[in-house]
Structure formats: structure tokens, C-alpha cells
Amino acid sequence: MEELLHIEDLRTYFFTGQGAVKAVDGVDLFVNTSQTIGLVGESGCGKSMTALSILGLVPSPPGKIVSGKILFEGRDLLSLDKTEILGIRGNRISMVFQEPMTSLNPVFTVGEQVAEVYRYHTDLSKRESRRRAVDILNQVGIPSPERRFHDYPHQLSGGMRQRVMIAMALSLSPRLLIADEPTTALDVTIQAQILELIDSLRKEHSMSMILITHDLGVVSEVAERLFVMYAGTIVEASPVKEIFDTPLHPYTQGLLRALPAYESGGKTLYTIPGSVPRLSEIPAGCRFSPRCPRVMEICKREEPPMFNQGAASLVKCWLFR
Ligand SMILES: Nc1ncnc2c1ncn2[C@@H]1O[C@H](COP(=O)(O)OP(=O)(O)O)[C@@H](O)[C@H]1O
Numbered sequence: 001m002e003e004l005l006h007i008e009d010l011r012t013y014f015f016t017g018q019g020a021v022k023a024v025d026g027v028d029l030f031v032n033t034s035q036t037i038g039l040v041g042e043s044g045c046g047k048s049m050t051a052l053s054i055l056g057l058v059p060s061p062p063g064k065i066v067s068g069k070i071l072f073e074g075r076d077l078l079s080l081d082k083t084e085i086l087g088i089r090g091n092r093i094s095m096v097f098q099e100p101m102t103s104l105n106p107v108f109t110v111g112e113q114v115a116e117v118y119r120y121h122t123d124l125s126k127r128e129s130r131r132r133a134v135d136i137l138n139q140v141g142i143p144s145p146e147r148r149f150h151d152y153p154h155q156l157s158g159g160m161r162q163r164v165m166i167a168m169a170l171s172l173s174p175r176l177l178i179a180d181e182p183t184t185a186l187d188v189t190i191q192a193q194i195l196e197l198i199d200s201l202r203k204e205h206s207m208s209m210i211l212i213t214h215d216l217g218v219v220s221e222v223a224e225r226l227f228v229m230y231a232g233t234i235v236e237a238s239p240v241k242e243i244f245d246t247p248l249h250p251y252t253q254g255l256l257r258a259l260p261a262y263e264s265g266g267k268t269l270y271t272i273p274g275s276v277p278r279l280s281e282i283p284a285g286c287r288f289s290p291r292c293p294r295v296m297e298i299c300k301r302e303e304p305p306m307f308n309q310g311a312a313s314l315v316k317c318w319l320f321r
């Protein structure tokens with residue numbers, strides 16, 4: 001198994017009037033070639049900032065990557081200059097965001113926007129770029145792509161707009177696709193279709209994927225391994241099957257219990273007590289300790305390291321010391 005992306009101890013902070021907001025605070029994550037991993041955790045835990053850090057898109061100031069390594073195809077992305085990063089972004093690594101309306105430009109037709117990706121990143125002629133655009137719009141399942149080419153974003157449904165975004169992200173056959181809540185803004189019926197589409201295109205292009213979501217149900221079908229994030233750090237990384245069979249971290253256990261249908265036939269019976277800490281005031285020791293049903297003395301004092309557990313799991317919890 002070849003490693004495509006390897007993130008080590010990534011820290012991305014926002015420097016605000018109220019001190020440092022530790023949006024990403026020690027993330028370790030790895031993705032193999034052709035593998036899909038899920039990055040899951042409650043809203044505000046730092047998932048999008050992890051993704052934006054990989055792409056060099058952290059809004060700066062106030063944001064800044066303060067430490068860590070992001071090795072992609074063996075090169076540390078954090079040591080590249082702006083032009084080198086631009087060559088990788090969109091080309092080798094691309095991203096699909098949650099809300100396609102804000103990422104598409106309202107004043108250009110969707111076809112022109114897809115064609116522009118080819119114009120910007122390749123030497124293709126205008127005519128050839130348009131031909132490729134129609135072709136990829138067809139691949140993502142947009143009916144009559146020659147005609148739809150001339151539509152403006154607002155003329156398409158949410159699902160169709162997300163297909164256009166996927167077309168743009170895949171146009172240059174990246175090695176890694178980062179999909180950040182790609183279906184969250186869509187109707188439930190469309191969600192499954194879009195996810196299936198992304199996954200089948202991923203296989204076809206033998207890409208790797210980081211699927212980011214707050215919804216554990218969404219990733220279970222497509223991801224091989226899950227990275228569970230809590231308050232800026234990864235607390236558990238395990239194969240999907242093991243997360244569902246024997247979740248290790250008390251936070252992962254809470255997330256699963258809060259999932260409709262997991263233990264209650266569709267009704268959510270459980271919510272994790274307490275609330276996510278503000279990332280400018282991360283608790284001492286284990287950051288989950290104030291909410292943890294199995295908290296011990298040491299948890300309040302010392303932050304646990306990642307412990308290996310079984311053949312393939314990692315867990316940041318003193319119970320596994
Ligand atoms: N521009 C900003 N200024 C200050 N803090 C920010 C800014 N953008 C994001 N954050 C902080 O980063 C944290 C993580 O955000 P994000 O990565 O978007 O979370 P997620 O994608 O998991 O919902 C947020 O909780 C917020 O406190």
C-alpha cells in the first residue's frame with residue numbers, strides 16, 4: 001500500500017483579539033493511493049480547516065499554519081512556494097465544497113467555468129477546452145451537456161450544480177479529491193446519488209479521496225478508514241468496520257449512539273452531554289474529558305498520546321494505555 005498523503009502534527013491557528021483559536025491542533029492523518037478515508041466530527045471541530053491547510057487556502061491573516069508536515073507524493077506542501085502550490089491545487093489535489101452556489105461564479109455559464117479549468121491549467125485551445133468541458137459534464141451525469149453548457153448556475157438545481165463542481169474538480173484527473181460535506185446542502189434523495197457518483201468516478205480515475213462529513217452514516221458506505229476529529233485533533237483512526245463494530249474512543253462511541261438507526265431503529269435517543277469546547281479555550285489534559293462518561297484522574301491532567309490498538313487502530317485515550 002503506497003501512501004499518497006501523510007499529515008503529521010498539523011496545527012492551524014487563528015490569531016484573533018481573544019487569543020489563538022486552535023482550529024487544527026495536532027492532526028495526524030494518512031491516505032493511501034486509491035483509498036477513501038472519512039474525516040468525521042461535529043461541526044466546528046476543524047475539518048474544513050484541515051482541508052484548507054492541505055490546499056494552502058487558509059485565510060491568512062488571521063489564520064496561520066504554525067507547525068506540522070503535509071507530505072504529498074513525498075513532498076512537504078508546507079515548504080513549497082506560491083507558484084508550486086498553484087500547480088498542485090486543482091491539478092493533483094482538488095476539492096469539492098458543500099455549497100456549490102458560493103463556489104460557482106454567477107456571471108459565467110457553467111460550461112465556460114468548466115472549460116476555464118482546462119484553459120488555466122493546460123495548453124489546450126479554447127475549442128478543445130470546450131469539447132473537454134462538454135465531455136466531463138456528460139461524465140458527471142448532466143443531461144444534454146451541450147445545451148446545459150450555456151446555462152448559468154442559478155438555472156440549475158442544487159444537485160446539478162454540485163455535479164458541475166464535481167466536473168470541475170475532476171477535470172484534470174487529480175490524484176486526491178477532498179470532498180467537504182459534498183452532499184450536506186442537498187435533498188436526502190439526491191445525496192445518495194451524488195455520493196455514488198463521486199465514488200464511481202473516484203474508482204474510474206483511481207483517485208484517493210478524503211470525504212469530510214459530520215454525518216457518520218454518510219461515510220460508512222464509501223470510506224475504508226475513518227479519522228474521528230474532536231476539538232482540533234484526531235482522537236481515533238480505525239477501519240470503518242471496526243468503528244461500527246467496536247468503537248474505541250468514548251467520543252466515537254457517543255457519535256455512534258447519537259446516530260439515528262444505530263441502536264434505536266431510526267430515532268435518535270442519545271446526545272453526547274455537554275458541548276464542544278471553544279477552540280480558544282481547549283481544556284487541559286484530554287480535551288474530551290469534561291464530556292467523557294469514562295473520565296479518570298489522569299485525563300484531566302495529561303493529554304493522551306495516540307495508542308496503537310489491535311492491528312489497524314489508533315486511539316488517543318488513556319483507557320488504552
Ligand atoms: N476566520 C476565522 N477566524 C477565527 N476562527 C475561525 C475562522 N474560521 C474558522 N475558525 C475557527 O475554526 C474552527 C474550525 O472550523 P472548521 O474547520 O470550519 O470546522 P468544521 O469544518 O469541522 O465544521 C471553528 O470552530 C472556528 O472557531
Ligand SMILES: [Mg+2]
Pocket residue numbers: 047048049180181
Ligand atoms: Mg466544515
